[in-house]
Amino acid sequence: MLELPPRAASCLSSVRFHPCDIRLGSVSAFQAKPVTAGASIFAFTAVASLCGRTRFRTRRFKKCCSARTAADKTPGVKPPSRLKVVGSRFVDEEGRIVVPKGINFSGLSKVPLNPNGATHLGGSQFYEHRQVSFVGRPCPIEDLDMHLQRLRDWGFNLLRLLVTWEALEHAGPGVYDDDYISFIRMVCSRAGEYGFRVLIDPHQDCWSRWTGGDGAPGWTLEAAGFRVGPDLHKSGAAFLHQENGDPLPSMSWPSNYDRLACATMFSLFWAGDRIAPGIAGQLGTGDLPLQQLLQDGFINAIAHLARSVKDIPSVMGFETMNEPHPGWLGRDFTQAQIGPVSSGESPLAQLQRCSPGKGSPWASSCLWAQAGVWDPPSKKLLDASRFDCDWLTDCFAPFVERFTEALLAEMPHALIGVCPPAFGKEGQQPFPGKLHAQAFWTPHFYDGVVLVGKVWTPAFGVEETLPGTTLLGLIPAPPVLPIFGREERLASYKRQLEQKCRLASQETASMLGEIGVPFDLKSPGMAPSDALQESIDVHMRALEELMLPFCWWNYTPENCKARGDGWNGEDLSILSEDGGRALDAIVRPCLLVCAGSPVHQTFDLQEGYFQCEFDAEPGESLFFIPSRHFSADNAILSVTPGIDALWNVELQTLVCRSDRVARVVVDLRKKKLQERSTCRIAWVAVNVHFGAIFGRVGRTTVRDELMGQRHSSSNSCDSDSFPKQRDAKSARHASTTPLTDRRAT
Known part of the structure; x- marks a missing residue:
């Protein structure tokens, strides 16, 4: 590496420096300029085994100081700009393409904090569903800064924030938990201060906690005539970790989609007016028809939340419903289903086994007997033809339209993510409806x-x-x-x-809502x-x-070795009690914002090599460059000639600025061991300062889009949570260098 004379080293330790705009031909150079009034300018130049000319362009001291002052007056970071869907891309207010890198926060937001709803905990309190609180999910407010800072340091810039219908309306129909909504407002606001966008996910798995998953309030089951108690599990109407105990078969919870309780609730939610006409809810409060009570109740609860957060700039929008399922709609009632979501029994066999009587999950009579689907005394199927339908066309597409309309009425600028089914044949069929201009597609993928x-x-x-x-x-x-x-x-x-x-079946942006692996x-x-x-x-x-764009599943602060994520035996959190897990593979360089059109990018973890190619237009493009892979001491950076590039090692960002249309290639690789002792790179040694950097760039928009770091040492974490302290050599200004010789940087 380039060694500084003693005088220079002492100055660098006490003076803040403004990085000069250096254009490199093939001579390696170093220059630093003090920003203290009256201080003398000194420069040092080191020549490597390259030939050509060196050109220096310094910016005025006054401009640098004004940027420093403005930065000092900003207590945090401005929230990111709003996004819109243009064609198949997300685009910011400057017309740049944005590639969000998201994380699901958190896996344990599916269950209440008080009482603790972790699925291995059973007992009578599990069934006391109206007196619960989700305040503190995804984490206690006093820990939120630590987690947000950690996630930013790991390169994430979007939160898929899990919120369940139960968390909003557990006490009864139309009774919203204002304390929880206020808490969610605080989480969204604080996330914006760290530069995060927030996509709120109305999460569910298998309808509710009492049908093997999470999502809907317990009173919805009571409205359909179920008794919320241990008989749901004992009768086979549901399969519950809380009742089964350990060991829990791997990924056994999806079988609940085909079991009586969950399948009944989803069937009523989508088509209750058709399959159970004239049957109202059984809550004893002048209840509405079941489809209206359930579907309107869900949409109204999410719309109520949208009304409460619409003024928070970081909230980009809402998803429709996590992994919706048709229930028994479209099913043959006499045939057992085959696959990962099968209970192993036909719907008719389940109705017969769970018929009213001792140990039945029904509080009194069977709803499907009332609806004329089957006859309990003879145990014969009467008429299941009303279940015959094209669920995607007849039920799901109209729901997406109703949901979108209701949410946009409360939050006109929101984007609406449409999550398709994750299981069954419906998850392999194209969406039949026309998506709103502010909607995008959010499928899931797991091996x-x-x-x-x-x-x-x-x-x-x-x-x-x-x-x-x-x-x-x-x-x-x-x-x-x-x-x-x-x-x-x-x-x-x-x-x-x-x-x-x-499968969106139309041109729209896509963002993978979930992808992950078990640890x-x-x-x-x-x-x-x-x-x-x-x-x-x-x-x-x-x-x-x-x-x-994607949202990795997941980040759960409570994850531990003994219980994983605390939900149905899953262990997919990238954070555990010992800190971050598999971070070399998860924390990766990538393009975040592109002024132009992305063409290609790749990262070779084993070789330590990253390359991105894009067709640039005038403006600034932003990359995340993690310090755990690349540093000023171990990497060679090459950028297409004519492009200004500023690599800020402290903020783990690379900004490429173009004033013309051009094909740009960014090439970053680790140096081989023998290269590390030879000075083959040019860089500016500075004491990095947020304001000074952006004074040089001269664009406030980059500050808004950058990593959103808070310069605070109060939130200490494990060694994998925050970058280590770095020396004064913490910002490299890599300018125009030919890619024909990747060492010429």
Whole structure:
């Protein structure tokens, strides 16, 4: 590395410096300019084994100082600008393409904090569903700064914030939890101070906590005639961790989608007027027809929350409903379903087994007997024809339209993420409706073998095929195809991700709402840590190479070795009690904001190599460059000639500024060991200061989009949570360098 004379080193330790605008030909140079009034200017130049001319352009001292003063007056970071959907991209107010990198926050927001709703905890308090509180989910407010800072340092800039219908309206129909809503307002506001955008996810799995998942309030089950108690599990109407205890079969909770309680509730939610006409809720309060009570209740609760957060700039919008399911709509009542969400019994067999009587989940009579679907005395099916429908066209698309209309009435600038089904044939079919101009597509993707089997096999995997797929254009393809080899696994993931995005069936932006891997992963012949890192790396490479916005599942502050995420045996949080997990694979360089059009990007974790290519337009593009992979001491940065680039190691950002239309390539790689002792790079040694950097760039918009760091040492975390303190060599100004020689930086 370049060594400074003693006099220079002493000055650098006491004086703040403004990075000069250096354009490099093929001579390596270093220059620093004091910003203290009256101080003399000194410069040092080191020449490496390169030839050419060096050009220096310094900016006026006054401009630098004014930026410093403005920064000092800003207590935090301005919230990010609003996004809109343009074609298939998210675009900010300057017309730049934004590629959000999100995290689901948090996996335990599905259950209340008081009493503790972790699924391994059962007992009578589990069934006391009206007196609960979700205040403190996703984390206590006093810990929020620590978690937000950590997530920013790991490169995330979007929170998919989990909120359940139960959290909003657990006390009864129309009775909203104002304390929880105020808490969510604080979380969203604070997230904006750290530069996060917030996408609120009305989360559910298998309808509710008492039907094996989370989401809806307990009173919705009572409205349909169920008794919220242990008989839901004992009768087989639901499968509950709280009642089953340990060990819990891996990924057993999705079977609840096909069990009586969950399937009944979803069927009524989508089509109660059709399949149970004239039957009102059974809460004894002059209840509405069941479909209206359920669907309107859900939409009204989320609209109420939207009304409460619409003035918070960081809130970009809402999703419709996490992983919706049709229930028994479209099912043959006499046939058992096959697959990961099957209970192993036909709907009729379940009705017969759970008929009214001792141990029945029904509080009195069976709703489906009242509706004329079956006859309990004879145990015969009467008329299930009303369940025959095209769920996507008849139920889901109209719901998406109603939800969007209601939310935009409260929050006109909101974006609406449409989450398709995750299970069953409906999750493989194109959306039949027309999405609103402010809507976008939010599918989910998990490798089923990895998620359910908790095993990573580098040499072998399977690829899910869509209905109608053929082999060689001749014969129907099976539901899954074998995949051999790591690179083919990567190509398979990319194909499957593209297929999921195409199911929107129209041009719109897509953002993967969930993707992740279990951390209790094993692999034959590999150390668990190596298997985990390789699995995450392949998933991440697929996302990066497609430049697909995503929200990784998940970040749960309460995760621990004994209980994982605390929900149904899952362990997918990137944070645990010992700190961050598999961070080398998760914390990665990437393009975040592009002034122009992205073309390609790739990151090779093993080789320590990152490259991004984009067609630049006049403006500034922003990259996240994690210090855990690249630093001023170990990396070589090359940028297409004619492009100004500022690498701020402290903020882990790279800003590329172009004043023309051009194809730009950013190339960053770790130096080989022998290169590290030779001065082959030019850089500016400065005491990094937020205001000084942006004084040089001269654009306040970059400050708004940058990493949103708060310069505070009060929130101490584990070693993987915050960057280590760095010396004065913390900002590299890498300017125009030919890519024909990647060492010429």
